[in-house]
Amino acid sequence: xxxxxxxxxxxxxxxxxxxxxxxxRQYLQQHEIFALNIISSPGSGKxxxxxxxxxxxxxxxxxxxxxxxxxxxxxAERIRNSGAKAIQINTGKxxxxxxxxxxxxxxxxxxxDKGVLFIENxxxxxxxxxxxxxxxxxxxxxxxxxxxxxxxxxxxxFYAADLMIINKTDLLPYVDFNMDKCVEYAKQINPNLIIxxxxxxxxxxxxxxxxxxxxxxxxxxx
Amino acid sequence: xxxxxxxxxxxxxxxxxxxxxxxxRQYLQQHEIFALNIISSPGSGKxxxxxxxxxxxxxxxxxxxxxxxxxxxxxAERIRNSGAKAIQINTGKxxxxxxxxxxxxxxxxxxxDKGVLFIENxxxxxxxxxxxxxxxxxxxxxxxxxxxxxxxxxxxxFYAADLMIINKTDLLPYVDFNMDKCVEYAKQINPNLIIxxxxxxxxxxxxxxxxxxxxxxxxxxx
Ligand SMILES: Nc1nc2c(ncn2[C@@H]2O[C@H](COP(=O)(O)OP(=O)(O)OP(=O)(O)O)[C@@H](O)[C@H]2O)c(=O)[nH]1
Ligand SMILES: Nc1nc2c(ncn2[C@@H]2O[C@H](COP(=O)(O)OP(=O)(O)OP(=O)(O)O)[C@@H](O)[C@H]2O)c(=O)[nH]1
Ligand SMILES: [Mg+2]
Ligand SMILES: [Mg+2]
Ligand SMILES: [Zn+2]
Ligand SMILES: [Zn+2]
Numbered sequence: 001x002x003x004x005x006x007x008x009x010x011x012x013x014x015x016x017x018x019x020x021x022x023x024x025r026q027y028l029q030q031h032e033i034f035a036l037n038i039i040s041s042p043g044s045g046k047x048x049x050x051x052x053x054x055x056x057x058x059x060x061x062x063x064x065x066x067x068x069x070x071x072x073x074x075x076a077e078r079i080r081n082s083g084a085k086a087i088q089i090n091t092g093k094x095x096x097x098x099x100x101x102x103x104x105x106x107x108x109x110x111x112x113d114k115g116v117l118f119i120e121n122x123x124x125x126x127x128x129x130x131x132x133x134x135x136x137x138x139x140x141x142x143x144x145x146x147x148x149x150x151x152x153x154x155x156x157x158f159y160a161a162d163l164m165i166i167n168k169t170d171l172l173p174y175v176d177f178n179m180d181k182c183v184e185y186a187k188q189i190n191p192n193l194i195i196x197x198x199x200x201x202x203x204x205x206x207x208x209x210x211x212x213x214x215x216x217x218x219x220x221x222x
Numbered sequence: 223x224x225x226x227x228x229x230x231x232x233x234x235x236x237x238x239x240x241x242x243x244x245x246x247r248q249y250l251q252q253h254e255i256f257a258l259n260i261i262s263s264p265g266s267g268k269x270x271x272x273x274x275x276x277x278x279x280x281x282x283x284x285x286x287x288x289x290x291x292x293x294x295x296x297x298a299e300r301i302r303n304s305g306a307k308a309i310q311i312n313t314g315k316x317x318x319x320x321x322x323x324x325x326x327x328x329x330x331x332x333x334x335d336k337g338v339l340f341i342e343n344x345x346x347x348x349x350x351x352x353x354x355x356x357x358x359x360x361x362x363x364x365x366x367x368x369x370x371x372x373x374x375x376x377x378x379x380f381y382a383a384d385l386m387i388i389n390k391t392d393l394l395p396y397v398d399f400n401m402d403k404c405v406e407y408a409k410q411i412n413p414n415l416i417i418x419x420x421x422x423x424x425x426x427x428x429x430x431x432x433x434x435x436x437x438x439x440x441x442x443x444x
Contacts, residue, residue, distance in 0.1 A: 009231055041264040042347045042376060043368025070348060072374045093378065095317065095348040123376070125264045126292060126317040126346055145367040145390070146265025152294045154264060154345070156315065168367070174396050176423070201398070 017131055020099035024106060024134025028117065033064075034217055035117040037133050039157055040141035042123030045167040047075045048200040049141065049209070050118055051082040056210050058083045061217075062115030066105045068097040068122045075120060085109055096128040097121050103134075116213070129156040136216065137162040144168050145175050148182035151189050158189045163196065165209065170199040239353055242321035246328060246356025250339065255286075256439055257339040259355050261379055262363035264345030267389040269297045270422040271363065271431070272340055273304040278432050280305045283439075284337030288327045290319040290344045297342060307331055318350040319343050325356075338435070351378040358438065359384040366390050367397050370404035373411050380411045385418065387431065392421040 028035050038046050047067075054063055063084040067075040068091060076088035087105040089097060102119060111117060119135060121128045140161035142150050145168055151158040158164065164186055166179070179197070186193055196212065198205025250257050260268050269289075276285055285306040289297040290313060298310035309327040311319060324341060333339060341357060343350045362383035364372055367390055373380040380386065386408055388401070401419070408415055418434065420427030 005227075005231055006235065009227055013228065041345070041368075042372055043263060043365075069375050071377050072371075074371055074375060093348075093352075095346070122348065123263070124317070124346060124348055126315075126344065127349065130315075143265075143367065145365065145393070146263075149294075149296055150264055153291050153296060155293050171367070171393070171396060174393060 014130060017099045020103050021132035021134045024099055024103050026134075027103075027106065028134055028136075031111070031113045033111055033113065033115050033117050034213075035119060035133075035135045036137055036139050037119045037121060037128070037135035038139045038141065039121045039125070039128045039161070040123065040143075040167075041125045041146060044123075044141045044143040044146065045200045046120045046123070046141055047078050049165065049167065049198075050084075050120060051078055052200050052203065052206055053118070053210065053213070054079070054082040054084045056206065057116070057213070062112045064109045064111040064115060064117045066097075066102060066109070066117065066119045068101075068120060070094070070122065085111070091122055095122060095124050095126075096131050097133060098131055099133045116217070125150070125154045125157055129160045139163045139165060141165040141167050142182070144171055144177040144179070148178045148185065151182065151185040155189045158186055158193065161190065161193060163194045163212070166195065166197045167200055169197050169204055170202040236352060239321045242325050243354035243356040246321055246325050249325075249328065250356055250358075253333070253335045255333055255335065255337050255339050256435075257341060257355075257357045258359055258361050259341045259343060259350070259357035260361045260363065261343045261347070261350045261383070262345065262365075262389075263347045263368060266345075266363045266365040266368065267422045268342045268345070268363055269300050271387065271389065271420075272306075272342060273300055274422050274425065274428055275340070275432065275435070276301065276304040276306045278428065279338070279435070284334045286331045286333040286337055286339045288319075288324060288331070288339065288341045290323075290342060292316070292344065307333070313344055317344055317346050317348075318353050319355060320353055321355045338439070347372070347376045347379055351382045361385045361387060363387040363389050364404070366394055366399040366401070370400045370407065373404065373407040377411045380408055380415065383412065383415060385416045385434070388417065388419045389422055391419050391426055392424040 076086040079086035301308035
């Protein structure tokens with residue numbers, strides 16, 4: 001019966017999360033704040049991408065960041081040092097952010113209208129997949145060092161994502177990574193996936209990512 | 223009340239898992255099978271380490287592998303191709319292996335006495351930490367590409383582990399990774415942690431890992 005109780009409880013937890021996510025989405029849309037939920041394995045480069053993005057956009061956009069980690073303030077500190085407002089959520093044993101936590105963080109951030117909200121999820125390629133946070137889009141990041149087979153082995157998150165970033169392209173000369181195969185596997189799982197290849201620390205491909213963000217903002221504004 | 227039910231259910235799930243783990247441990251000790259539970263982020267190099275280890279030891283030891291992944295048979299296939307018996311567990315939405323699944327896989331494997339059992343967990347640096355599978359030791363693997371701050375950000379698994387492998391040392395010239403800091407952070411979380419630095423694909427440091435395994439086996443046999 002523990003299994004039955006587990007199934008029922010999971011449904012309740014996801015149901016509750018859906019209601020909080022809807023509230024977040026309504027608030028964000030009302031204030032024309034463009035929100036992204038960024039998900040990857042630990043160390044794929046989420047915070048590095050955000051600090052590079054803040055450097056590129058902070059003069060044109062009001063940028064707010066919610067950081068999710070089991071422990072430490074390290075990521076929020078890196079974000080603040082690059083010039084954006086950040087709230088750090090420590091999830092303790094929690095393996096993903098949920099919409100309830102994100103709702104409180106949005107209240108604390110009190111972001112200006114027409115800005116951008118980046119939500120960096122806990123480093124985990126499995127558990128964040130079913131948890132809507134109220135974002136406009138889910139972004140999954142994979143680094144070339146992790147191997148091209150990941151979309152086939154962790155299909156749920158690649159299916160749930162709208163955009164895929166393949167990071168650390170500067171390391172391609174030193175690792176055994178087949179880019180074409182990786183793109184093929186990702187599209188096999190999710191044909192609608194938009195894919196951007198970049199290096200967050202060296203800057204290659206970063207402009208394509210920045211243009212994509214701007215395009216979503218103008219779409220919203222029109 | 224969902225939260226209270228959640229806490230109670232988690233206790234039941236962990237309690238149930240503990241009983242299955244104890245059964246596994248009793249079986250493994252009775253048959254003098256040395257079992258390791260290997261945990262890391264997706265793509266840190268667990269399967270690569272296992273294939274290299276099988277190449278080094280298959281002529282001296284009976285090696286059995288349990289592979290855990292959300293989806294696909296890719297890892298079990300790589301293990302069989304390197305010359306060891308392997309069972310693939312597909313966890314679907316599951317983000318970690320549990321002792322019940324491992325117990326059935328051991329039955330299917332029916333490993334010879336005095337052999338070795340490597341259990342490669344689902345690629346996840348958070349959720350496997352509290353789940354005892356009946357192993358002799360937990361091994362956490364971190365690759366140099368993921369960043370030296372990981373022990374501070376994902377403390378539970380570094381605290382739960384007995385041995386830490388720092389993999390992909392061949393990439394050190396190309397990444398910004400501070401080895402001394404990483405070792406310092408890991409020991410801060412878990413002072414008893416044994417740490418081995420190696421490259422699973424290039425072979426550097428592999429002998430230290432192989433010697434450690436042999437040492438545990440002779441300890442057992444004496
Ligand atoms: N070579 C290279 N290294 C990178 C790149 N992006 C990030 N890194 C490195 O990868 C490591 C992890 O980067 P982070 O930005 O902390 O990764 P993260 O996804 O935020 O990690 P978590 O928050 O723990 O999940 C650090 O050592 C970064 O310097 C890149 O494009 N190329
Ligand atoms: N340069 C380098 N690459 C490595 C090393 N070990 C593994 N890799 C590469 O890292 C990628 C992932 O390796 P895997 O062995 O599949 O990693 P894993 O931990 O088993 O991945 P999951 O099972 O999905 O969690 C592959 O492209 C490997 O070739 C290493 O020591 N050095
Ligand atoms: Mg980060
Ligand atoms: Mg593997
Ligand atoms: Zn989880
Ligand atoms: Zn989990």
